Amino acid sequence: xxxxxxxxxxxxxxxxxxxxxxxxxxxxxxxxxxxxxxxxxxxxxxxxxxxxxxxxxxxxxxxxxxxxxxxxxxxxxxxxxxxxxxxxxxxxxxxxxxxxxxxxxxxxxxxxxxxxxxxxxxxxxxxxxxxxxxxxxxxxxxxxxxxxxxxxxxxxxxxxxxxxxxxxxxxxxxxxxxxxxxxxxxxxxxxxxxxxxxxxxxxxxxxxxxxxxxxxxxxxxxxxxxxxxxxxxxxxxxxxxxxxxxxxxxxxxxxxxxxxxxxxxxxxxxxxxxxxxxxxxxxxxxxxxxxxxxxxxxxxxxxxxxxxxxxxxxxxxxxxxxxxxxxxxxxxxxxxxxxxxxxxxxxxxxxxxxxxxxxxxxxxxxxxxxxxxxxxxxxxxxxxxxxxxxxxxxxxxxxxxxxxxxxxxxxxxxxxxxxxxxxxxxxxxxxxxxxxxxxxxxxxxxxxxxxxxxxxxxxxxxxxxxxxxxxxxxxxxxxxxxxxxxxxxxxxxxxxxxxxxxxxxxxxxxxxxxxxxxxxxxxxxxxxxxxxxxxxxxxxxxxxxxxxxxxxxxxxxxxxxxxxxxxxxxxxxxxxxxxxxxxxxxxxxxxxxxxxxxxxxxxxxxxxxxxxxxxxxxxxxxxxxxxxxxxxxxxxxxxxxxxxxxxxxxxxxxxxxxxxxxxxxxxxxxxxxxxxxxxxxxxxxxxxxxxxxxxxxxxxxxxxxxxxxxxxxxxxxxxxxxxxxxxxxxxxxxxxxx
Amino acid sequence: xxxxxxxxxxxxxxxxxxxxxxxxxxxxxxxxxxxxxxxxxxxxxxxxxxxxxxxxxxxxxxxxxxxxxxxxxxxxxxxxxxxxxxxxxxxxxxxxxxxxxxxxxxxxxxxxxxxxxxxxxxxxxxxxxxxxxxxxxxxxxxxxxxxxxxxxxxxxxxxxxxxxxxxxxxxxxxxxxxxxxxxxxxxxxxxxxxxxxxxxxxxxxx
Numbered sequence: 001x002x003x004x005x006x007x008x009x010x011x012x013x014x015x016x017x018x019x020x021x022x023x024x025x026x027x028x029x030x031x032x033x034x035x036x037x038x039x040x041x042x043x044x045x046x047x048x049x050x051x052x053x054x055x056x057x058x059x060x061x062x063x064x065x066x067x068x069x070x071x072x073x074x075x076x077x078x079x080x081x082x083x084x085x086x087x088x089x090x091x092x093x094x095x096x097x098x099x100x101x102x103x104x105x106x107x108x109x110x111x112x113x114x115x116x117x118x119x120x121x122x123x124x125x126x127x128x129x130x131x132x133x134x135x136x137x138x139x140x141x142x143x144x145x146x147x148x149x150x151x152x153x154x155x156x157x158x159x160x161x162x163x164x165x166x167x168x169x170x171x172x173x174x175x176x177x178x179x180x181x182x183x184x185x186x187x188x189x190x191x192x193x194x195x196x197x198x199x200x201x202x203x204x205x206x207x208x209x210x211x212x213x214x215x216x217x218x219x220x221x222x223x224x225x226x227x228x229x230x231x232x233x234x235x236x237x238x239x240x241x242x243x244x245x246x247x248x249x250x251x252x253x254x255x256x257x258x259x260x261x262x263x264x265x266x267x268x269x270x271x272x273x274x275x276x277x278x279x280x281x282x283x284x285x286x287x288x289x290x291x292x293x294x295x296x297x298x299x300x301x302x303x304x305x306x307x308x309x310x311x312x313x314x315x316x317x318x319x320x321x322x323x324x325x326x327x328x329x330x331x332x333x334x335x336x337x338x339x340x341x342x343x344x345x346x347x348x349x350x351x352x353x354x355x356x357x358x359x360x361x362x363x364x365x366x367x368x369x370x371x372x373x374x375x376x377x378x379x380x381x382x383x384x385x386x387x388x389x390x391x392x393x394x395x396x397x398x399x400x401x402x403x404x405x406x407x408x409x410x411x412x413x414x415x416x417x418x419x420x421x422x423x424x425x426x427x428x429x430x431x432x433x434x435x436x437x438x439x440x441x442x443x444x445x446x447x448x449x450x451x452x453x454x455x456x457x458x459x460x461x462x463x464x465x466x467x468x469x470x471x472x473x474x475x476x477x478x479x480x481x482x483x484x485x486x487x488x489x490x491x492x493x494x495x496x497x498x499x500x501x502x503x504x505x506x507x508x509x510x511x512x513x514x515x516x517x518x519x520x521x522x523x524x525x526x527x528x529x530x531x532x533x534x535x536x537x538x539x540x541x542x543x544x545x546x547x548x549x550x551x552x553x554x555x556x557x558x559x560x561x562x563x564x565x566x567x568x569x570x571x572x573x574x575x576x577x578x579x580x581x582x583x584x585x586x587x588x589x590x591x592x593x594x595x596x597x598x599x600x601x602x603x604x605x606x607x608x609x610x611x612x613x614x615x616x617x618x619x620x621x622x623x624x625x626x627x628x629x630x631x632x633x634x635x636x637x638x639x640x641x642x643x644x645x646x647x648x649x650x651x652x653x654x655x656x657x658x659x660x661x662x663x664x665x666x667x668x669x670x671x672x673x674x675x676x677x678x679x680x681x682x683x684x685x686x687x688x689x690x691x692x693x694x695x696x697x698x699x700x701x702x703x704x705x706x707x708x709x710x711x712x713x714x715x716x717x718x719x720x721x722x723x724x725x726x727x728x729x730x731x732x733x734x735x736x737x738x
Numbered sequence: 739x740x741x742x743x744x745x746x747x748x749x750x751x752x753x754x755x756x757x758x759x760x761x762x763x764x765x766x767x768x769x770x771x772x773x774x775x776x777x778x779x780x781x782x783x784x785x786x787x788x789x790x791x792x793x794x795x796x797x798x799x800x801x802x803x804x805x806x807x808x809x810x811x812x813x814x815x816x817x818x819x820x821x822x823x824x825x826x827x828x829x830x831x832x833x834x835x836x837x838x839x840x841x842x843x844x845x846x847x848x849x850x851x852x853x854x855x856x857x858x859x860x861x862x863x864x865x866x867x868x869x870x871x872x873x874x875x876x877x878x879x880x881x882x883x884x885x886x887x888x889x890x891x892x893x894x895x896x897x898x899x900x901x902x903x904x905x906x907x908x909x910x911x912x913x914x915x916x917x918x919x920x921x922x923x924x925x926x927x928x929x930x931x932x933x934x935x936x937x938x939x940x941x942x943x944x
Contacts, residue, residue: 364806364839373804375839411754411806411839426850432754432808626765628781628920630772637773639932641868643939 019106025160026109032164033104037097039171045090046178052082053185116159218253218305220314227419228321228354229387239682239707240700242317244354247296251303251314257283257290259307264316267300267686278304300689302682310675313682317689324352324416324428326359331412334434340404346381348393348414348430355387359416361395362429365402366409378402387419399437410435462502463582463608466495467601470585474594486592493589496601500582503608507538507575537580578607659688659695660723667716670706678706694722745771745942747783748796750827752813755805755840758785759832760913764800769920770931771938775868788813798826798941802913804833806843814851821852821897821904826941834880834911841909848897848905855895855907862896864903867940869932875908876933878915902944906937 102108110124217237224230225246235241241249251262262281281303283292294303296318303314330347350359361380368374381395393414404410414430470492477485581604588597662684670677685699698719705712747764751757764783772779786793789812793799799820809817821827829848833840845855858864860874874893881890895907916931923929 364843366805366839373833373839375806377842409805411808411843413808431810432806434754626762626768626782626919628765628768628772628779630768630779630781633769633772633920635773635776637770637929639774639869639929641774641870641932641935641939643775643868643943 022106022110022113025113026104026106028160029104029109029112032160032167036167036171037094039168039175040097041090041094043171043174043178044093045086046175046182048089049082049086050178050182050185052085053182056082216254218251218312218314221248221250221252223248223250227421229419230354239313239703240315240317242319243296245296245298245318245320248293249296249303249314249316250291250293251305252286252289252291253305254289255307257285260290260292260305261307262292262303262305264294264297265302265304265683266297267302267689300686302686311679313679315682315686321418321420322353323426324350324356324359324418326350326414326416326428326430328412328414328430328433331433331435334436336436336438337399338438340399340406340408340437342400343396343398344435346393346395346397346412346414348416350385350391350393350414350416350428352389352416352418352428355389355419356385356391357387357417357419358385359383359391359393359414361393361397361412362415363410363412365404366411367405367407391416404437406437407439408437462495462499463578463601463605466492466499467598467605469495470589470594470597470601474598477594482592485594489589489592489594489597492594492597493586496582496586496589496597500579500586503575503579503582504538507572507579537583538576572611574607574611578604578611581607655691656723659684659692660720663716663720663723670712674706678703681706692722695719698722742778744778744780745938746780746796747938748793748799749783749785750788750793750799750801751785752788752801752803752807753810754808755803757801757803759804760802760830760917762918763802763913763916766916766918766920766931767934767938769923770929770935773923773929774932774935775939777938777942788816791816793817793820794823794825796825798828798938801827801829801844802832803840803844806839807847808843809847809851814847818851824902826903826937826944827905828908828937829905830908830911830913832911832913834909834914845895845907848907852905853897855897855905857893858896858898858903858906860893862903863944864906864936864940867936867943869936871933871936875910876930878910878912878930880911880914903940 107124114124220235220238220241221232222235222241222243223232224244228244230244243249260283262283263278264281265278281292281294283290283305285291292303292305294316296316298318298320300318301316303316305312305314327349328347329349330345346361348359348361350356360382363378363380364375365378366373366375380397381393383391383393385391393416402410411432411434413432416428417425418428473485473488473492480488581600584600585597585604588594588600662680666677666680666684668677669680681699681703685696685703688696688699698715698721702712702715702719705715747768749757749764768779768781768783771777784796786796786799788799788801789810793816817827829844831838831840831844848855858874865871865874875891877890889909891909894910896903897905912934916934923931
């Protein structure tokens with residue numbers, strides 16, 4: 001700051017001189033504020049970059065993390081993404097500073113000057129008026145007052161320097177600190193951070209769990225199968241590795257190979273605590289020490305590397321390559337077509353966790369009837385993919401080109417394959433749609449016209465939607481006023497009543513052919529529809545008596561003995577249940593109690609589902625009922641056979657109890673032989689990965705606490721509680737004060 | 739004295755295909771079980787949706803059809819639970835084509851949902867659970883007539899655990915062989931439904 005803007009000079013005494021000096025001061029203040037904002041932005045940006053780089057290095061070095069993130073997170077955190085994130089954050093900070101700025105006007109600069117030079121009190125007055133507003137004499141007088149000839153020299157320069165220091169020191173220190181930390185992360189070699197971070201861990205391991213120094217730290221290199229396209233990654237001194245099935249797992253360390261042995265042991269179940277088969281792994285010498293390679297198995301396993309009495313375990317957690325997910329979005333439902341001409345659009349969405357390889361529509365065209373059927377499999381619209389995770393299959397299916405005839409049935413599905421090279425690899429398939437072509441003799445059947453959704457289906461959708469809205473209203477019940485709750489609940493009651501009327505219309509139409517709904521009929525009114533109204537609900541009437549419809553009653557299709565009612569009543573029974581449940585739900589909604597409305601709404605939804613299923617079955621025809629006269633035919637057969645009596649099998653041992661015993665033994669072993677105890681916990685966790693995931697997660701925390709040298713009592717108690725739940729008892733406990 | 743619930747013959751009802759292609763078979767098998775055993779029985783069979791948990795109430799589920807079989811996700815889940823919890827699913831190819839639509843799709847679905855079907859040895863306890871069938875599964879007239887795939891199948895297919903059958907699969911078209919009114923048995927020299935008794939007894943004792 002060589003040029004000080006406010007040094008008292010002769011020219012300062014003139015009004016023009018005062019204005020010029022204040023303008024220079026204003027420029028200085030703008031610079032000061034701009035540089036302060038820049039330093040803040042720099043500090044924030046560099047800090048974020050440092051944190052992201054550090055996390056990326058730590059993930060890449062040692063952390064046990066989920067597979068889904070294993071391949072992507074370290075890559076993302078070590079690529080250009082962190083720079084972009086840091087730049088955006090810095091930009092936001094800069095924008096936030098700039099957005100909050102008030103413009104520094106000459107008057108504000110003058111105020112700043114007067115604040116630091118109270119004796120120069122006329123500067124603001126001089127600048128706050130235009131040149132025309134004051135007479136020259138007054139201006140001159142003000143300029144003299146502002147100049148204060150007797151004031152100390154260079155006070156403004158010192159004040160400005162002090163202001164700069166105060167404004168810049170905090171962001172400058174932050175920025176320098178962040179840059180220093182970032183340079184450590186960027187320039188320190190791979191692995192060093194892990195060793196720094198894990199310094200206490202390693203020490204703890206050696207002291208508390210006795211990790212043999214002859215084995216030392218190891219590197220685990222994970223080489224995924226080539227078809228997956230995933231990158232190779234290296235984990236530093238990791239005890240667990242989660243990777244795609246078929247990945248090559250290469251463990252390497254420092255030391256003599258001929259002193260080590262390695263074996264791969266597969267997981268069993270938590271019931272098993274006995275000796276388990278192990279496969280010996282070869283250990284080869286390398287320039288750096290030793291190396292052993294195995295493949296990631298399809299079941300959890302553990303690699304045990306041992307020298308003498310010391311050993312280390314590496315848990316292998318396989319991640320299967322999922323089959324592609326396929327969703328057939330068109331046609332959306334099964335259909336019956338009147339004609340064998342026309343074109344329909346087929347559309348399917350394909351997804352895969354690693355990448356798609358191919359997709360195709362597959363259909364089976366079945367012709368014939370009775371004992372004579374012929375079927376041909378046809379594939380349509382094959383499409384190759386080059387590793388995309390999502391794709392779409394579309395095709396225009398022409399019935400004429402397919403050569404379908406009346407009575408034919410097309411079973412259609414979409415099939416997708418991923419890049420997995422195994423010959424026995426299955427494909428991902430969609431649900432199958434059935435497209436049937438009506439015969440000429442069934443044109444009078446209701447089954448022919450199936451293109452438009454029936455009324456029951458639209459009732460189903462609406463009921464589900466109202467149920468959703470009611471659940472949401474019930475969830476925010478405590479956050480809204482009673483008046484608002486009642487108002488919204490009544491709106492839902494109106495919707496519920498609309499659906500109820502739609503259902504009743506379906507019921508009445510089926511029973512009597514009338515389209516009107518909810519026109520009241522009572523018992524004995526001489527106009528029997530098969531149902532009567534009692535207390536607002538519909539009750540089937542059978543031969544002049546009524547039968548109560550209980551929500552949740554067994555469907556007539558599964559209760560063949562309940563045949564005292566007409567088939568038409570039997571088929572409509574679920575709809576009657578739905579109607580009555582909707583009545584209950586509507587009443588609760590009218591009272592402003594959405595929570596009470598939810599159970600009957602769910603019953604209604606389930607009943608509609610049953611009605612839908614019953615209708616589909618009904619249209620296909622009922623099985624002819626053959627009732628066997630058991631008394632007449634009992635033991636009249638001419639042949640005789642012999643059957644041994646059933647011997648009851650022994651109950652399987654309680655897996656939780658066995659796992660609990662293993663956990664207790666491992667916990668006790670920790671006290672006398674930490675390595676054995678830890679290995680037992682590792683093996684128990686390995687066995688629990690598939691069969692008891694909650695226990696597995698709790699044991700991972702125990703092992704982490706062991707590795708960090710922390711007290712594991714609490715973690716062990718939590719792990720045990722996943723197996724043996726505490727029993728709540730009523731009353732005052734024995735040691736409580738009564 | 740303990741009360742024993744009567745055995746109920748259940749036919750699996752699935753969304754795709756024609757699950758009800760052998761409507762007289764349940765009554766015929768019930769009749770046979772009553773003729774030869776003293777097992778408590780329900781006089782009438784039931785059709786139970788495979789998508790319903792009701793299916794889990796029956797120790798033996800009979801599934802047949804002519805058309806391609808594609809189980810819905812819910813049917814698949816119930817089927818997996820059914821066989822895991824001790825049920826025996828007996829599938830018969832009513833179309834009896836060795837590579838026909840039913841055979842191809844049904845075996846594919848069982849492989850997808852349970853496990854691959856493998857040949858069942860002809861000395862398996864199933865063949866001596868009540869009547870003894872020295873040569874394994876009895877041949878059907880439909881096989882001998884040369885209908886369908888024109889083959890006489892020597893073995894049934896099955897998915898097995900160590901001590902029981904989870905899924906039994908037949909290409910022999912018992913659905914046609916047994917699909918007649920039980921009163922017609924009086925005209926027959928040998929009752930063809932005797933193997934059905936073995937099925938029921940095996941399902942109830944394993």
